[in-house]
Amino acid sequence: xxxxxxxxxxxxxxLSAFKGGTLYxxxxxxxxxxxxxxxxxIVKGVLYFLAQVVFLLFMIFMGGRYIAxxxxxxxxxxxxxxxxxxxLEIFEKVKGDNxxxxxxxxxASLLLIGIFLCVWAMNIKSSYTTDKRLExxxxxxxxxxxxxxxxxxxxxxxxxxxxxxxxxxFTVMPLVFMVLIAFTNYDYAHMPPGKxxxxxxxxxxxxxxxxxxxxTGFALVFLRVLIWTxxxxxxxxxxxxxxxxxxxxxxxxxxxxxxxxxxxxxxIAIAVPQFVTLLLMQKILDGDGILNKLLxxxxxxxxxxxxxxxxxxxxxxxxxxxxxxxxTLLMCSGILMNIPADYYEASRIDGASPARTFFSITLPxxxxxxxxxxxxxxxxxxxxxxxxWLLTGxxxxxxxxxxxxxxxxxxxxxxxxxxxxTTDQNPRYNVASVIGIVIFVISAVLxxxxxxxxxxxxxxxxxx
Amino acid sequence: MTKxxxxxxxxxxxxxxxxxxxxxxxxxxxxxxxxxxxxxxxTPSTGIINSLFPxxxxxxxxxxxxxxxxxxxxxxxxxxxxxxVSSCALTTLFILMVSYALSRMRFRLRKPIMNVLLVLGMFxxxxxxxxxxxxxxxxxxxxxxxxxxxxxxxxxxxSYYICKGFFDTIPRAMEEACILDGASQPIVFLKIILPLAxxxxxxxxxxxxxxxxxxxxxVNTIISDRxxxxxxxxxxxxxxxxKNSFNDNFTVFCAGAFVxxxxxxxxxxxxxxxxxxxxxxxxxxx
Numbered sequence: 113x114x115x116x117x118x119x120x121x122x123x124x125x126x127l128s129a130f131k132g133g134t135l136y137x138x139x140x141x142x143x144x145x146x147x148x149x150x151x152x153x154i155v156k157g158v159l160y161f162l163a164q165v166v167f168l169l170f171m172i173f174m175g176g177r178y179i180a181x182x183x184x185x186x187x188x189x190x191x192x193x194x195x196x197x198x199x200l201e202i203f204e205k206v207k208g209d210n211x212x213x214x215x216x217x218x219x220a221s222l223l224l225i226g227i228f229l230c231v232w233a234m235n236i237k238s239s240y241t242t243d244k245r246l247e248x249x250x251x252x253x254x255x256x257x258x259x260x261x262x263x264x265x266x267x268x269x270x271x272x273x274x275x276x277x278x279x280x281x282f283t284v285m286p287l288v289f290m291v292l293i294a295f296t297n298y299d300y301a302h303m304p305p306g307k308x309x310x311x312x313x314x315x316x317x318x319x320x321x322x323x324x325x326x327x328t329g330f331a332l333v334f335l336r337v338l339i340w341t342x343x344x345x346x347x348x349x350x351x352x353x354x355x356x357x358x359x360x361x362x363x364x365x366x367x368x369x370x371x372x373x374x375x376x377x378x379x380i381a382i383a384v385p386q387f388v389t390l391l392l393m394q395k396i397l398d399g400d401g402i403l404n405k406l407l408x409x410x411x412x413x414x415x416x417x418x419x420x421x422x423x424x425x426x427x428x429x430x431x432x433x434x435x436x437x438x439x440t441l442l443m444c445s446g447i448l449m450n451i452p453a454d455y456y457e458a459s460r461i462d463g464a465s466p467a468r469t470f471f472s473i474t475l476p477x478x479x480x481x482x483x484x485x486x487x488x489x490x491x492x493x494x495x496x497x498x499x500x501w502l503l504t505g506x507x508x509x510x511x512x513x514x515x516x517x518x519x520x521x522x523x524x525x526x527x528x529x530x531x532x533x534t535t536d537q538n539p540r541y542n543v544a545s546v547i548g549i550v551i552f553v554i555s556a557v558l559x560x561x562x563x564x565x566x567x568x569x570x571x572x573x574x575x576x
Numbered sequence: 577m578t579k580x581x582x583x584x585x586x587x588x589x590x591x592x593x594x595x596x597x598x599x600x601x602x603x604x605x606x607x608x609x610x611x612x613x614x615x616x617x618x619t620p621s622t623g624i625i626n627s628l629f630p631x632x633x634x635x636x637x638x639x640x641x642x643x644x645x646x647x648x649x650x651x652x653x654x655x656x657x658x659x660x661v662s663s664c665a666l667t668t669l670f671i672l673m674v675s676y677a678l679s680r681m682r683f684r685l686r687k688p689i690m691n692v693l694l695v696l697g698m699f700x701x702x703x704x705x706x707x708x709x710x711x712x713x714x715x716x717x718x719x720x721x722x723x724x725x726x727x728x729x730x731x732x733x734x735s736y737y738i739c740k741g742f743f744d745t746i747p748r749a750m751e752e753a754c755i756l757d758g759a760s761q762p763i764v765f766l767k768i769i770l771p772l773a774x775x776x777x778x779x780x781x782x783x784x785x786x787x788x789x790x791x792x793x794x795v796n797t798i799i800s801d802r803x804x805x806x807x808x809x810x811x812x813x814x815x816x817x818x819k820n821s822f823n824d825n826f827t828v829f830c831a832g833a834f835v836x837x838x839x840x841x842x843x844x845x846x847x848x849x850x851x852x853x854x855x856x857x858x859x860x861x862x
Contacts, residue, residue: 212710216707216710216711216714217714263760263761263762264760264761266683267677267681267760267761267762267765268677268678268681268683268686271673271674271676271677272673272674272677272689272733274670274673275670275671275673275674275732275733276733278670278726278729278730278731278732278733279696279730279731279733279734281711281730282708282711282726282727282730282731283696283704283730283731283734284696285707285711286704286705286707286708286711287696287699287703287704287707289704289707290703290704290706290707359597359600362593362596362597363597365589365590365593367586367587367589367590367593368590368593368594368597374597374601377601377604377605378600378601378604380604380605380608380841381604381608382844383837383840383841383844383845384608384611384833384837384840384841385786385789385790385808385833385836385837385840386790387790387792387808387811387812388611388811388833388836388837389607391811391812391815391816391829391833392607392610392611392830392833393607395815395826396607396610402610434603434604434607437604438604491698495700497702497793502812527700527702530700530702530703531702531793534705534706535797541706544703545703548699548700548703548704551699551700551703552698552699552700552703555698555700556695556698559694559698563694
């Protein structure tokens with residue numbers, strides 16, 4: 113059963129309001145709140161009217177300019193500088209365009225227009241509803257009744273309002289902005305206000321995916337980072353999972369005493385903030401760190417770039433085990449306790465060996481239940497910024513990664529590469545933004561797979 | 577014969593398990609011990625630590641006095657506390673509101689909203705960090721703790737998932753009875769759902785309280801004023817700012833980490849039961 117009765121699409125509803133509505137409703141198309149004001153719904157009408165006034169003022173004095181700029185085909189042409197003023201015989205400072213602000217405020221204005229359109233549609237709908245009520249001989253809904261609906265049938269609206277405003281300002285707007293950056297040449301050579309940047313179409317994408325650069329080209333660097341990202345995510349996820357499962361099984365064993373103590377021993381590690389552990393490990397593994405002192409060796413645990421930086425890569429995975437296993441241990445022991453005891457009973461009666469029991473009962477059961485968890489972990493590891501950044505900072509630097517001024521380093525994941533591209537002294541926001549989109553596509557595909565696999569997602573509202 | 581054999585085997589298995597557990601346990605506890613040990617170690621006048629157990633080893637609380645006297649750690653601690661308390665309150669409120677609306681109410685845009693939230697959550701957060709920075713700048717908010725609170729709680733709606741999963745398991749019958757008795761939705765929300773949702777509320781409070789203590793990426797972009805740092809950025813800068821800062825400040829860093837760790841451990845210990853409940857109830861669903 114679909115939710116509620118199927119309603120008309122918004123555009124269709126507005127059209128039928130124009131056709132079937134009274135003159136008041138039609139006038140509401142131009143003068144917002146008119147339909148409400150004319151029928152004595154003063155507060156509502158005034159609110160709609162004010163919304164229109166504020167919006168128009170905004171568009172005239174600010175928004176309009178940015179929107180015009182945004183659609184003029186380029187992101188500003190005038191550089192700031194000094195222009196000779198004939199009359200006063202002095203140099204006058206002229207404020208030039210700023211591509212960055214044009215784009216940012218343009219996006220903000222577009223979002224505001226979108227919101228305004230929603231309010232506009234609501235205004236029409238409200239007037240049309242009043243039409244209908246009058247037609248059926250009912251009185252128009254008073255403001256008090258409106259408030260009552262907002263606290264009952266439409267309580268979701270006030271609930272969602274504030275969280276969504278936050279989301280719009282701090283997630284949606286920046287995201288739209290950064291996605292648009294992927295289609296510009298915004299980098300260290302085009303930093304407004306000194307230099308302006310402009311649209312370049314799909315050029316950034318093609319330089320990332322075409323093999324034109326040859327063996328040291330940009331595309332190959334991208335491929336190397338991508339492969340390492342996946343290798344890392346694979347090992348990080350499964351080493352944690354199986355070691356966590358192993359420890360959980362050991363603690364669960366019948367003969368083992370002091371179970372709580374053993375568990376606490378590992379779980380304490382969760383309580384230490386991740387960045388503290390990581391910085392600590394970084395210092396322990398440093399060339400001058402305590403590990404080398406203890407072993408009397410001189411190994412560059414985190415900065416040896418030989419053999420494809422194999423040592424730093426292994427160390428990263430090992431440290432990640434230290435950090436991640438306590439979590440999987442917690443989760444696995446929770447699930448292990450829930451495996452129905454009769455399964456084990458049956459296998460014991462059949463005389464199955466412990467190994468057989470593990471591979472035929474425990475493991476399949478665990479995998480079945482935790483597949484969604486594993487996929488989310490995998491996605492999480494693809495985006496696991498902290499572990500890489502705090503341990504190696506993406507390094508060591510390796511010639512293999514120089515292609516096209518990529519700024520990538522050998523243990524970089526896509527995310528840490530992205531971060532370096534935006535915070536480096538020579539930032540390349542456009543490339544960073546393309547990488548962000550790639551990360552999004554990967555995470556989206558994997559997450560959708562999980563989402564569809566999870567039974568709970570499908571029967572989400574049948575459960576209650 | 578076979579019986580004693582299985583007994584021996586079981587014994588051997590137990591011993592092997594104990595050995596393995598003990599080894600792993602030591603591996604897990606050792607770094608923490610090292611942290612605590614270094615925190616209480618008095619640095620020699622050269623400032624450089626050469627070995628783990630030098631002959632002239634001195635223990636004391638010198639690092640802690642240095643931490644609070646020579647650095648702004650006290651200020652950072654207060655900053656972090658302000659940020660985490662306010663962002664935790666806002667975040668929890670937002671998550672509860674969104675979860676309630678999406679779990680208990682039915683409206684036309686419900687499914688589309690859930691899908692949009694799902695998709696938005698898949699973009700890496702700091703891809704848009706630079707844009708967030710400029711938005712804050714346009715609002716005149718950079719270098720302020722308020723900016724941090726806004727950034728941390730602004731996207732709270734995205735993490736509604738676990739909490740909504742929990743709300744979904746609360747039977748409808750109770751609230752329906754309540755509504756028949758004439759209660760409005762806010763009453764149902766406050767009087768029925770919230771009391772039942774205690775474990776998930778504690779879980780949400782805990783996770784959102786802790787995240788400002790651990791994040792340093794956003795702080796690093798938004799805050800440049802040293803006096804406005806949070807502990808994580810302060811500690812990070814302490815040993816990563818300059819080339820030699822490691823040797824000079826490592827013991828002090830450990831002292832700071834000990835303080836932060838202590839606070840979080842205390843929190844966890846007192847709330848552990850709820851935390852585990854939250855993790856297992858929301859995260860894994862078959």
